[in-house]
Amino acid sequence: MLSDTSLHHLDISHIRSSCASCSLRELCLPVGLNEQEVQVLGDVVSSKRKVQRGGYLHRTGTKFQSLFAIRSGFLKTCVLEQDGRQQVTGFHMTGELLGLDAISTDIHTCDAIALEDSEVCEIPFAKLEEISRTIPSLMRHFHKIMSREIVRDHGVMLLLGSMKAEERLASFLLNLSRRFLMRGYSESEFNLRMTREEIGSYLGLKLETVSRAFSKLQDENIITVDNKHIQINDLARLKIKMGNSSCVT
Amino acid sequence: MLSDTSLHHLDISHIRSSCASCSLRELCLPVGLNEQEVQVLGDVVSSKRKVQRGGYLHRTGTKFQSLFAIRSGFLKTCVLEQDGRQQVTGFHMTGELLGLDAISTDIHTCDAIALEDSEVCEIPFAKLEEISRTIPSLMRHFHKIMSREIVRDHGVMLLLGSMKAEERLASFLLNLSRRFLMRGYSESEFNLRMTREEIGSYLGLKLETVSRAFSKLQDENIITVDNKHIQINDLARLKIKMGNSSCVT
DNA sequence: TATCCATTTTGATTCAGATCAATCAAAGCA
DNA sequence: TGCTTTGATTGATCTGAATCAAAATGGATA
Helix, strand or coil: CCCCCCCCCCCCCCCCCCCCCCCHHHCCCCCCCCHHHHHHHHHHCCEEEEECCCCEEECCCCECCEEEEEEEEEEEEEEECCCCCEEEEEEEECCCEECHHHHCCCECCCEEEEEEEEEEEEEEHHHHHHHHCCCHHHHHHHHHHHHHHHHHHHHHHHHHHHCCHHHHHHHHHHHHHHHHHHCCCCCCEEECCCCHHHHHHHHCCCHHHHHHHHHHHHHCCCEEEECCEEEECCHHHHHHHHCCCCCCC | CCCCCCCCCCCCCCCCCCCCCCCHHHCCCCCCCCHHHHHHHHHHCCEEEEECCCCEEECCCCECCEEEEEEEEEEEEEEECCCCCEEEEEEEECCCEECHHHHCCCECCCEEEEEEEEEEEEEEHHHHHHHHCCCHHHHHHHHHHHHHHHHHHHHHHHHHHHCCHHHHHHHHHHHHHHHHHHCCCCCCEEECCCCHHHHHHHHCCCHHHHHHHHHHHHHCCCEEEECCEEEECCHHHHHHHHCCHHHCC
């Protein structure tokens, strides 16, 4: 259902970075590059930037210059309408690439806000396009990342268009679980970085509904909730929750 | 709100195509290329393909080879879950590019089905990547198209996550209206190519709700509905319908 | 430590949209 | 020409989530 933008499941352990300002190893871009190519890429990834919890990485309407690769931390992206309506379009963690939406018009179409102190590498997009001409595998990889974002969004559309509250939450938790696992963390126990309201915005639900769905899953002993701390007790049953509204008793 | 994938609002009238099999002029790709570059691109756009109404352009799970640029006609794309749940992810018309989701894994992640007899140009993706290395403006443009698709999807997410039935339908109609206008057709009068059920699937509503929303807008004299034929009587009021659930009486 | 504010949980009530069902219209076909 | 199928409309009823409201919890800070 929900997938994500990074390619961390690919093996990048063989890559050594020679970039001074920013360890390329941790980025999602250098997959499959040789030593020399990584060096070229290193020159592109110009600078490291820190964003405090609550701070903006970029704002809607501002000029687009660079993509941002998350080195550490946790961010949300959200779009807002003129009438004040707001929607969280994604939660983003280490290794993922932000700013892809802005390529279209050279203007950022969403806000990116840190949900905890975060660190990103800035990747000037013009330079990235430039060198991707000489490194086909980099270009290829970049296209896959963009495409993956489209696939992810289609998954969210399916979720928003056809799932019930509890299914949406199950889907959301399983998505987080898998992404934590891919990064070497526990898949069954983690801390949420976002509020119930932010989860609700992402899932198209009100915060009270999110809270009730948490409580319901806890009552069924599928998860244990302690405020932001989540323990998944029964991954299998959580998966069942996600995908069978139509055939459940 | 809902945007689309093409770049037809850009002026491409100066472009003359020398491609035998397929008039490039109508595609979304050759924007801003010179004569010689268009010729190079022409060699890439290998073949024209017809898809009958109801026929598949591509199916979920099949190997990805090519993007498809729509020359004429109207198609829908839809994703489906193992449990049979289905969701229309988009409606696509002349000049738009299909298949972007498949770049990610080299496998199509959605079905593309013609809603009327359609014609597409097949663009082998490997070749497109190849020549985009030598034509920077083409690469640039391709990136913008992908990014635009992401922005479009975010718009749909906002719609599905926070709009009421009537607002969703208004947004949908306005989106179609604008796209018809861009292609030189009437913005106030057109025929829908899809059923109420398909509209419902796209908008996260049941077909009865779509039908009721049509009737409601008609009762208010904002549109006139005759089965698939839609006349927009008051574009301004339709726009108001779209964006003010929170502040309306 | 006490206070304040944000967040979360839970309950009661309401409502928009789903569901169930009937009717109607148009299109294809024997 | 009647028959069947598909799609659209409309009505009645039901239900899941929103809304309104209150209480509980937690974290930050003076």
